[in-house]
Amino acid sequence: MITALWVMIAIAVVLGVVLGYSAIRFRVEGNPLVEKIDAVLPQTQCGQCGYPGCKPYAEAIARGEADINLCPPGGEEGIKKLAELLGVEPKAFGADRQPRAKAVAFIDESTCIGCTLCIQACPVDAIAGAAKQMHTIIAAECTGCELCVAPCPVDCISMQPIPEKPNTWKWKYPVIPLKPKA
Amino acid sequence: MTTLFTFHGGIHPPGNKAQSTAHPIAPAPLPQELVIPLRQHAGEPAKPLVQIGERVLKGQLIGAPVGGFSAAIHAPTSGTISAIALKQVAHPSALPELCVVLAVDGREEWAARDPVDYRALSGAELQAHLRAHGIVGLGGAAFPSDMKLRHAIPVETLILNGAECEPYISCDDMLMRERADEIVRGVEILRHALEARAVLIGIEDNKPEAIAAMQQAVQVSGLPFEVVAIPTLYPSGSAKQLIKILTGLEVPSGKLPTDIGVQCFNVGTACAIKRACDDGEPLLSRIVTVTGNVAHPRNYEALVGTRFAELVQLSKALPDTDRYLMGGPMMGLELPAADVPLVKASNCVIAASDALFPPKPAPLPCIRCTRCAQVCPAELQPQDLYWFAQSNNFGKAQEWNLFDCIECGACAYVCPSSIPLVHYYRYAKSEIRARDQEKRAADQARERHEFHQLRIEREKQEKADRLAQKERENAAKAAAAPSAPAASVDDTQQMRIDAAIERAKAQTIAAQPKNTDHLTREQQAEIAAIEARRANLHKLAADAGADDEPPKQH
Numbered sequence: 001m002i003t004a005l006w007v008m009i010a011i012a013v014v015l016g017v018v019l020g021y022s023a024i025r026f027r028v029e030g031n032p033l034v035e036k037i038d039a040v041l042p043q044t045q046c047g048q049c050g051y052p053g054c055k056p057y058a059e060a061i062a063r064g065e066a067d068i069n070l071c072p073p074g075g076e077e078g079i080k081k082l083a084e085l086l087g088v089e090p091k092a093f094g095a096d097r098q099p100r101a102k103a104v105a106f107i108d109e110s111t112c113i114g115c116t117l118c119i120q121a122c123p124v125d126a127i128a129g130a131a132k133q134m135h136t137i138i139a140a141e142c143t144g145c146e147l148c149v150a151p152c153p154v155d156c157i158s159m160q161p162i163p164e165k166p167n168t169w170k171w172k173y174p175v176i177p178l179k180p181k182a
Numbered sequence: 183m184t185t186l187f188t189f190h191g192g193i194h195p196p197g198n199k200a201q202s203t204a205h206p207i208a209p210a211p212l213p214q215e216l217v218i219p220l221r222q223h224a225g226e227p228a229k230p231l232v233q234i235g236e237r238v239l240k241g242q243l244i245g246a247p248v249g250g251f252s253a254a255i256h257a258p259t260s261g262t263i264s265a266i267a268l269k270q271v272a273h274p275s276a277l278p279e280l281c282v283v284l285a286v287d288g289r290e291e292w293a294a295r296d297p298v299d300y301r302a303l304s305g306a307e308l309q310a311h312l313r314a315h316g317i318v319g320l321g322g323a324a325f326p327s328d329m330k331l332r333h334a335i336p337v338e339t340l341i342l343n344g345a346e347c348e349p350y351i352s353c354d355d356m357l358m359r360e361r362a363d364e365i366v367r368g369v370e371i372l373r374h375a376l377e378a379r380a381v382l383i384g385i386e387d388n389k390p391e392a393i394a395a396m397q398q399a400v401q402v403s404g405l406p407f408e409v410v411a412i413p414t415l416y417p418s419g420s421a422k423q424l425i426k427i428l429t430g431l432e433v434p435s436g437k438l439p440t441d442i443g444v445q446c447f448n449v450g451t452a453c454a455i456k457r458a459c460d461d462g463e464p465l466l467s468r469i470v471t472v473t474g475n476v477a478h479p480r481n482y483e484a485l486v487g488t489r490f491a492e493l494v495q496l497s498k499a500l501p502d503t504d505r506y507l508m509g510g511p512m513m514g515l516e517l518p519a520a521d522v523p524l525v526k527a528s529n530c531v532i533a534a535s536d537a538l539f540p541p542k543p544a545p546l547p548c549i550r551c552t553r554c555a556q557v558c559p560a561e562l563q564p565q566d567l568y569w570f571a572q573s574n575n576f577g578k579a580q581e582w583n584l585f586d587c588i589e590c591g592a593c594a595y596v597c598p599s600s601i602p603l604v605h606y607y608r609y610a611k612s613e614i615r616a617r618d619q620e621k622r623a624a625d626q627a628r629e630r631h632e633f634h635q636l637r638i639e640r641e642k643q644e645k646a647d648r649l650a651q652k653e654r655e656n657a658a659k660a661a662a663a664p665s666a667p668a669a670s671v672d673d674t675q676q677m678r679i680d681a682a683i684e685r686a687k688a689q690t691i692a693a694q695p696k697n698t699d700h701l702t703r704e705q706q707a708e709i710a711a712i713e714a715r716r717a718n719l720h721k722l723a724a725d726a727g728a729d730d731e732p733p734k735q736h
Contacts, residue, residue: 042620043627053631124630125637143627166221169275170612174605176545 033062040081044073045123046145048097053123067091072099073144103159104142105149109134111156118148118157184382184410187430189423191557192415193592195349195512197388202352202471202479207360209483210496216258216284216487217523218244219271223324225251230282236263239293241464244282247313253326254316256464257284258485260291272490272508272525276518284487295462300371305335308375308459315458316465316526320450321419322509324527327451336377338443339429342369342452344385344392345412345419348510351530353469354449356481358385358392361453362399368452370405371459376445381407382428383449388414416512417590421446423559435586450529465526472497474507474532484524490531491520499533507532511539512591546599554593554603560586564593568603571610576617579610587611 037058044054049070051057060066061082068082069091076090076099083090093099107118107127114132119125126142129135149157162168221227228245232238238257245255264285268278298311309328317327321343342365346354358365373381383400385393396409412418412427422433424446431442439446450468457463466485470493473479477498484493490506507514508528517531524531554564562583570579587607594603701709 038628041624043624043631045627045631054628123634124627125634126630141626141630143623164275164277166271166273166275166277166279168616169273169277170616171274171605171608173609174602176602178544 031059031062034058036085037061037082040074040078040085041071042073042078042143044143044145046073046143046147048072061086069093070097072097075099101161103144103161104139105137105144105146106158106160107135107137108156108158109136111154113154115153117151117153121147121151123147184408184428185430186410186412187427189418189426189559190561191559191592192417192423193557193595194414195416195595197414198350198473199352199355199388202350202473202481203355203391205478205480207356207469207481207483208496210485210488210493212259212286212288212290213485213488213492214286215264215489216261216286216485217269217489218255218258218282218284218487219269219523219525220245220255220280220282221271222255222486222525222527223253223318223326225249225253225326227280228252228255230266230280232257232263232266232282234263234266237261238263238284239291241295241466242293243314243464247326251326251329253318253324254314254464255282256316256466257293258466258487259284259286260289261286270519270522272515272517272522272528274515281523297462298459300374300459305331305375308371312455312458315463317451317454317458318465318526319448320454320468320526320529321448322513322527322529324525327447327455330445330447331372331375333438333440333445335375336379337440337445338379339445340369340373340376340378340381341421341424341428341444341446342381342383342407342449343419343421343424343446344383344389344396344449345424346389347386347414347416347419348512348514348530349416350473350532351471351510352473353471353481353529355389355392356471357453357469358389358449359395362392362395363402364456365396365449365452366399366403366405366407367460368454368456369407369447370403371455372445372447372452373405373407378445381405383407383409384412384418384424384428385409386414386418387411416592417559417588420559420588420590422588435583468524468526468528470524470528471530472533473530475500475503475535475538476533486524486526488524489521490517490524490528493524493531494520494533497533500535502535502537503533504536505534507534512595513589542600542602545601548599548601551598553596553598557592557596559590559592560588562587564603567610568601568606571606574613576610576614580614584610584614 034055038055041054041058047053049057049066051060051066057066057071061068068086068088069079071078072093074082076093079090079093112129112134114129114134116129116131116135118135119127119129123145124141124143126138127135127148128138144159146159149159220230226248229248230244231246232244238244238260240257240260242257243254244257244263247254261284263282265283267281267283269281269283270276271279271281273279300308303311309331312331313326313328318324319327319330344354344358346352369381369383372378383396385396387393393409393411400407400409410428412424417423418427421439425439425444426432429444431444433439433442433444454465458465467483468486469481470484471479471481472493476494477500479497482493482496490508494503494506506517506520508517508531509515510530511532514530514532548565548568550565552565555562558564560583566582567579567584567587570576570582571584584607589604589607591604594601597603
């Protein structure tokens, strides 16, 4: 009886030590879910979700504070992916957060006064320019977040929809008319 | 005699080639105007080098290649540039591309030509020569030829593609019949550039005249090339399938033919390479088959930029023609308009009518009969790919090797439910490509945003450091100033300070205002009154401000 007790205690101690060691040795830094959510988000860094960037929004979703339907640039598909990842039901966008067509910012260079306010607002450093020098958007790097539009004191920044070009054109889903055309 | 192999599947659509091979190749008359698209090839569009109103000579460079994956564009004849504008081109999107419009003067004045001896050139020099002469693959994909020579050298086998398996098209057939010697010469240049050990020229056995002509030309040249007649089976003209037939080797999924020691060129490309090297002529024209619903189907040698409508006019389109196809009926695309220009990739134009190509019945559900899988030359499972594509399950489609599909259309040809299978695959492919592109853009944006934040933090830190540094300096200065009298135990220091004070006093006396001497008595009285008032004010201010702060001294 006593022997059995000692054996059980010994096993408990050994297992406890192993568990305690592995908890320290294989400690997970940060929440891996945040990385997964962040990978789904479109990285426009626009703040339309109410958080200062995609990563903070991902963290808020992971903490369960934010809803999954706050990211219009991600579109319906983004919601679907998030729902799949988190095992929840997809939700529709609210009326104030409807996805818009993709666009890039455009600076009317004749109006620009070189105030650098837009450069400071850009989350991805996609505006080239210096104080009292004309600024311009590096279109290839622009995420279309619109954060530069509001700070401009002379309203010289507009959002230009990205036109479809033969090299970016996509084949459309085959549509078959139910009735042949008369 | 080479042992031939077979690829999986394949179909036997009616050839319809005899109509257009009855007459020799005819030169198309010089049109009034040429519309030359700046993107006629896979890759980046060329950069226009000419200005409106500029006169150009035949063969003059008008578009320079941009970056590694691009090709040069030349003026197909002499004339004046009348416009550089967005024009509709032969593309399934019907979207406009930047084109150079050339008003032809009819004089056909050549710019300087630069023939070279290919044996004297290094590999890189030959590639540069072909790139400068705008040589692209004339089989249909218009892949820049210099890029195909950049790969692993030497190759084991050089294959020349004269299969021309697609129905109706006969431009390669006629080219081999009429210009076999030029093709053989071009093959020799390619063989030299690739250091190929063996050269196989694959021609489908429904072109006996072409086979005979090529055999004769090879014999005359005395070169160790082998002309191989291969069984007629669609799509044996596809590079991977032709390689399988001639060598028995399979190009692995996601790999290039050079990875297994084989490189493949079209016969038309070989002819263009010969002209670029021996004659110094850039690629300005090509052989194009005009066939289908026309009175006189035949092959024309037409300048790049000629409008299809003018070409079809030469063969007299029948009145019930309602649309035009560029390329063959299996893989070709319907032209968005008849007046779009001929490009380097245009091997055939087919006038189509409902009588010639009866419209397909409405698609029915897939019954999983797997006839498509039986004919698929890429050994895919088209019925599964269709299922994944139509349900937008792109990940699964990719797992099922969607990107090995060569879009030959054999599956759709045999489908008893007439499902437009290839359209679904093209849709899925372009969606997957767009998503990959978006993913890359998102990753880049994430990286840039992280760097942006890092930079902001760094700048903040640097500013804080600077301020702290300044504060420390100020504190050190402030500490130094009062600490001087504290250190007055040192007598010499004290004496020095006293001396300085004396000097300052002397200076103050010396700097007395000049207007205070020789004053009248009234003036002195006035000054005294003012001084008294001021003293009184000071006293009042001192009394009032005694609680909070000492009054300033004037």
